[in-house]
Amino acid sequence: MSAPTPTEAVSTDTAVIRALRRIRVPQTQRNRELALLVFAFAINASAVALVQLGALDAIDWTFLVYCGGLTALVIALHILLRLRARDADPFVVPIATLLTGLGLAMIYRLDIAEDLHGWDSFSTRQLAWAAIALVAAALVVMFLKNYRVLFRYTYIFGLAGIVLLILPVIPGLGTDANADVWVRLGFFSFQPGELAKIALGIFFAGYLVRTRESLTSTGTRFLGLTWPRARELGPLLVIWLASLGIIVMQRDLGTGLLIFGMFVAMLYVATGKTSWVLIGVVLAAAGAFVASRFLPYVGNRFTIWLDAFNPDLMDGASFQLVTGIFGMANGGLLGTGLGQGRPDLTPVAESDYILPALGEELGLIGVFAILCLYMVFTSRGIRIGLAGQDDFGKLLATGLSFTIALQVFIMVGGVTRLIPLTGLTTPFLAAGGSSLVANWIIVALLLRISDAVRSRPRVVIG
Numbered sequence: 347m348s349a350p351t352p353t354e355a356v357s358t359d360t361a362v363i364r365a366l367r368r369i370r371v372p373q374t375q376r377n378r379e380l381a382l383l384v385f386a387f388a389i390n391a392s393a394v395a396l397v398q399l400g401a402l403d404a405i406d407w408t409f410l411v412y413c414g415g416l417t418a419l420v421i422a423l424h425i426l427l428r429l430r431a432r433d434a435d436p437f438v439v440p441i442a443t444l445l446t447g448l449g450l451a452m453i454y455r456l457d458i459a460e461d462l463h464g465w466d467s468f469s470t471r472q473l474a475w476a477a478i479a480l481v482a483a484a485l486v487v488m489f490l491k492n493y494r495v496l497f498r499y500t501y502i503f504g505l506a507g508i509v510l511l512i513l514p515v516i517p518g519l520g521t522d523a524n525a526d527v528w529v530r531l532g533f534f535s536f537q538p539g540e541l542a543k544i545a546l547g548i549f550f551a552g553y554l555v556r557t558r559e560s561l562t563s564t565g566t567r568f569l570g571l572t573w574p575r576a577r578e579l580g581p582l583l584v585i586w587l588a589s590l591g592i593i594v595m596q597r598d599l600g601t602g603l604l605i606f607g608m609f610v611a612m613l614y615v616a617t618g619k620t621s622w623v624l625i626g627v628v629l630a631a632a633g634a635f636v637a638s639r640f641l642p643y644v645g646n647r648f649t650i651w652l653d654a655f656n657p658d659l660m661d662g663a664s665f666q667l668v669t670g671i672f673g674m675a676n677g678g679l680l681g682t683g684l685g686q687g688r689p690d691l692t693p694v695a696e697s698d699y700i701l702p703a704l705g706e707e708l709g710l711i712g713v714f715a716i717l718c719l720y721m722v723f724t725s726r727g728i729r730i731g732l733a734g735q736d737d738f739g740k741l742l743a744t745g746l747s748f749t750i751a752l753q754v755f756i757m758v759g760g761v762t763r764l765i766p767l768t769g770l771t772t773p774f775l776a777a778g779g780s781s782l783v784a785n786w787i788i789v790a791l792l793l794r795i796s797d798a799v800r801s802r803p804r805v806v807i808g
Contacts, residue, residue, distance in 0.1 A: 375436045375800075376428045382440035383424060387417050390447025393684060397455040400685020409454065412473055413447070419480040426484055427793065430491075433800035434793040435730055441723045442774055442789045446476055446782070448716065449775035451684070452696075452704050459690035468696045468777045475779030479786035486790035493794045497738045500552025507545035510538035515595050539601045540784035543608065543749055544791075550609050551741035554616040557581070558737070582622070585609045586629045590637070597643040600756060600768030606630060607752045612745040615731075644766075651766040666693045670702035670761050674713075681709030696777040702761050704775070717758070720773075724751040727792050734799035743795045746788045 394413055398406050420443050427434055454469035464470060490496075496503070513529045528535050589602035610626035637644040646663065654664040654671075669692045677687065689695050689703030696703075705713045727747025731740040750773050757772045759765040771781045 373428055373432050375433055376424070379427070379436035379439060380424060382436065383420060383443060386440045386444040386447065387420075389444060390417075390451065393448055393451035394454060396684040397451050397458070398685065400683055401455060401458045402685075409469075412470075413450070416447075416450075416473060416476055416480070419477055419484075423480055423484050423487070426487055431487055431793055431797035433797045435726055435796040437722060437726045438789055438792050438796070441719050441726075442786065445716070445719055445774035448704065449700060449772075449777075450476065452689070452700055452707075452775070453777050455685055455707070456690050456696045456703065458685070459688075471779070472777050472782070475782050478779065479783040482783050483786040483790040486787055487793055490790075490794055493742070493791065493798060494736070494738060496548050496742075497552050497555070500549055500556070503545045504549035504553070507542045507549055510542035510545060511592060511596075511601075513538045537778070537780035539598070540780040543601075543604060544746070544784060544787060546605060547608060547612075547742060547745045547749065550612045551738050551745060553581075554612055554741055555737045558616050579625070582609070582613065582625065582629070586633065590633050593633075593637055593644065594641065597641075598769055599637070599644055599647060599766070600753075600770035603630065603756060603768065604749060604753055604770065606633075608745050608749045611748040611752075612741050615741055615744045616737075647766040647768075651763060654763060666699065667761070667763065667767060669693070670695075670699045671763065674702050674705040674710075674762075677706035677709045679710050681705070681707050681712055683707060697771055698769075698776070699761060700776045701758060701772055716775075717754070720751065720754045724748070730792055730796040730799060734795070736799070739795045739798065743792055746791060750785070750788065 391410065391413065394410060395405060398404065398409075420439070423439065427439070450469060450472055453472050454467075457463075457467040457469045462468065529538055585606055589606040592602040592605070593599055606626070607630070610623060610630075613622045613626070614620070634644070638648045639645065650659060650664045650667060653659060654667050656664070660668050673687070673689055673692055676682065681687070684707050687703075687706040689699075689706050692699045692702060701713065701716070704716065708715075724747045727750070728744050731743030731747070734740060753770055753773055756765070756768055757770050760767040760770075771778050773781065773785045
């Protein structure tokens with residue numbers, strides 16, 4: 347057997363040195379993430395235990411063991427990050443884990459109140475979907491070694507997003523509901539709009555990188571701002587009309603607002619022009635006004651919002667909204683305590699109204715703490731985008747993070763009567779597999795982008 351050549355020996359030594367360096371160098375980001383995860387696990391386990399003690403006066407170890415399986419999956423994702431994305435942001439996974447756990451605890455509490463068990467309970471299905479969501483996030487981290495690959499398929503993702511939005515209105519696929527946002531495939535149903543927001547986010551980022559120069563060209567100076575020329579308004583008008591189409595065809599006010607808001611935010615980041623934001627706000631307000639006048643679905647939402655405490659509406663259309671407000675008022679500053687309120691009095695509290703349910707039992711302080719978690723999550727995502735010099739990654743991270751923030755604002759604003767109600771769910775908290783899987787995929791994409799920003803900060807696309 348011949349001895350290795352000098353080149354082969356140097357190559358082998360280099361590989362060994364790299365492996366030893368990977369083992370020996372302290373992984374500061376991952377150690378910080380692990381400490382935060384232990385804190386999140388403790389809060390989640392305590393929340394479930396307090397729910398059981400408050401509602402059952404006993405500890406049900408079976409459900410705690412099930413939650414332990416979810417904890418094991420998060421630990422597996424953490425180990426994967428140590429191996430494949432060691433420089434990824436350390437705050438994203440713990441925050442998502444804590445929000446998912448708090449939502450699961452409240453869903454479990456509502457199941458106890460409604461005497462639901464087994465697969466008929468929302469908490470059991472939420473546990474299963476949480477496991478699927480974590481597996482999906484791990485697969486994205488494992489196989490998407492370079493997120494810039496997504497840039498090559500910009501228009502394919504755009505087409506996929508459009509197809510996903512159209513699916514609910516196809517005869518035989520959509521389900522009968524207040525809004526055509528669900529698709530039934532055999533024994534399960536899902537909301538394609540949740541996955542569509544990711545596909546469209548990738549499309550918007552790639553499209554704006556390619557067309558940024560034309561959109562940032564010199565326009566008309568007026569009132570201290572540079573306004574785009576009429577011919578540059580085309581993309582914004584197209585997305586605005588598409589959002590109105592979603593509201594008209596699917597009776598889904600929330601998704602239409604979410605997609606249009608995401609595009610306006612990414613357009614502002616790409617161009618740096620405040621005028622785009624003002625134009626977007628005017629178009630959104632005009633669209634909402636026209637829809638409220640000509641679409642009964644939207645008009646009813648505005649009526650409930652403006653006149654919720656009308657006795658003629660409280661026993662019918664505005665019952666859910668008013669009951670949720672009364673529940674939060676009953677919680678006061680400190681809350682009634684987990685398992686000791688009556689959040690089950692509010693219809694669909696496990697999904698649409700999970701925040702008022704948490705507000706009743708955790709109080710105003712608990713709601714503020716949850717909103718602070720969302721605020722930190724969004725700020726970390728925006729920081730990930732702005733820290734790098736990669737235009738595509740900057741737009742994608744910023745757009746996805748703003749989408750989470752906008753979705754929270756729309757949902758919280760609706761249940762607190764700040765704005766009209768929509769059909770959106772609260773990210774990570776609410777029951778629903780489609781939303782949970784989509785939001786954990788967003789977590790995985792942010793992890794991949796943040797790892798690339800820290801390890802290869804000077805790579806630029808476009």
